[in-house]
Amino acid sequence: MRYNNFVNRVFWGLGMEFSRRDILRFAGSGFLAGLGSRFLFAEDALLPPADGRPNVHFRREARWYTKSKDGSVSCGLCPLHxxxxxxxxxxxxxxxxRGGVYYSLTWGSPCAVHVDPIEKKPLFHFRPGSRVYSFAAAGCNMSCKFCQNWDISQAAPDEMPSRALPPSALVPLVKSRKIDIIAFTYSEPTVSSEYVLDSASLARSEGIDTVTISNGFIEEAPLADLLRVLSAVKVDLKSFDDGFYRDICSARLKPVLDTLTRLAAAGTWFEIVYLVIPSLNDDMKMIASMSAWILKNLGASVPLHFTRFHPAYRLKNLPATPLSTLSRARQTALAEGLRFVYTGNVPGASGEDTFCPSCGKVLVERHEYHIMNVRLKNVSRNKKEASCEYCGAPVPGIW
Ligand code: SF4
Known part of the structure; x- marks a missing residue:
């Protein structure tokens, strides 16, 4: 069983008692939010496991696949096909x-649930200061050697304690907590796209936004289906080198770039995170090339977050990213013409703040996951920009 770290850290654990560590943790991130997460399913009626298998609660046929005469199926959800x-x-x-029919094993079966600030995703230009109800099901279509959440992303659904939470229960649950943003996060939502799609569709009809935190490794048709109901997407761009994607993530770069261009074309709000890993993807020439590509293909206003690597999973031999490297990456991207470039996982750094691209004043001041100050005017949920309170320049985002 590989799940213990994450489950103990985030979700239901093996009992309902609170440890001292839990209390301290919840105190830091909102005691009531943590309390609610912990007791979330204290009284829920567990459905019998599908086919008698633990943690697989629903039989839900997959979308985006084709059948062959020999009984095999071809999955069209992600570029691995x-x-x-x-x-x-x-x-x-x-x-x-199963017998020539393809099933999603994670539909309605989250293995991790928590309430987070939106800044933790991170989404900095999307409803700052909001609380987000976060859900994860097991699995990922990449196997990144540096994954911070490998204990759920690399697990099979049968291995992970999960609860039955179909969209018809998920959305009322979120509403009952007076939260109006859902995130599918922690693991890879792409591989559970049916669950995301059904939940986000219902959530939208109830006035609740849904965002995904994704590796962007998804085919065009399922992405288009999801974008009809998603409000924002955060994409991890893990490198600008296809060799890195193949060697470190068992994936490829181009499909991720294709996803980014499709997000831009669709007009969906999205932000990019680049985890800077010493010696593997911290070459400033590559970061400059990537920034130039973003500028040319996605525009200057896409927020780009350079976040700090901490040794994890199969890359425990590498050191944490030096703060000077993060700062150089940020300066490199700014010099290429990107207007909203951040540093992340570095509490207290000025790289967390949003600066006016015109007058240079601080518009959104952040400290860790907290909003300290907002200097924007003409804020509207229905517009994709607000204005600098000092000079009136447009500032893109769903504020
Ligand atoms: S979503 Fe899963 S099954 Fe489908 S192509 Fe990707 S890795 Fe294969």
Missing amino acids: CTVAPGSRGACGVREN
Whole structure:
């Protein structure tokens, strides 16, 4: 069982008692939010596991696949395009061929739930200061050697304690807590796209926004379906080198770039996070090339976050990112013409703040995940920009 760290850290654990560590943690992030998460399913009626298997609560046929005469299926959800024989699963481990019909094993079965600030995702230009109800199901279509949440992203659904939470229960739950943003996060929501799609559709009808925190490794058709109901997306751009994607993540760069251009074309609000890993993707020439690509293909206003790597999973041999490297990355991207470039996982650094691209004044002052000050005017949920309180320059975002 590989889940213990994350589950103990985030979700239901193996009992309902609170440890001293829990109390301290919840005190830091909002005691009531933590309390609610912990007791979330204290009284829920667990559905019998599908096929008698623990933690697989629903039989839900997958979308985006085709059947073959020999009983195998071809998954069209992500660029890996798995061909899956009867009785087998795709590479992500959460989609299974049962007798020639393809099923999602994670639909309605989150293994982690928590209330976070939106800044933690991070989404800096999307409703700053909001609380977000965050959900994760097991699985990922990449296997990044540096994954911070490997204990759920690399787990099979059967291995992870999960609860039955179909969209018809998820959305009322979020509403009952007076929260109006849902995030599918922590692991990779792409591989559970049916669950995301159904939840986000229902949530939208109730006036609740849904955002995803994704690696962007998804095919065009499912992405288009999701973008009809998502309000914002954060994409991890892990490198600008295809060799890195192949060697470190078992994936490829181009499909992720394609996703970014599709997000821009669709007009969906999105932000990019680049985790800077010493010696692997911290070359400033590559960061300059990537920034130039973003400027040319996505525009100057896409927020770009350079975040600090901490040794994890299979890359415990590397040091944490020096603060000077993060600062150089930020300066490099700004010099290429990007207007909103941040540093992350560095509490107290000025790289957390939003500066007016025209007059240079601080417009949104942040400290860790807290909003200290906002200097914007003409704020409207229905517009994709507000104005600098000092000079009136437009500042893109859903503020
Ligand atoms: S979503 Fe999973 S099963 Fe489908 S192609 Fe990607 S890795 Fe394979």
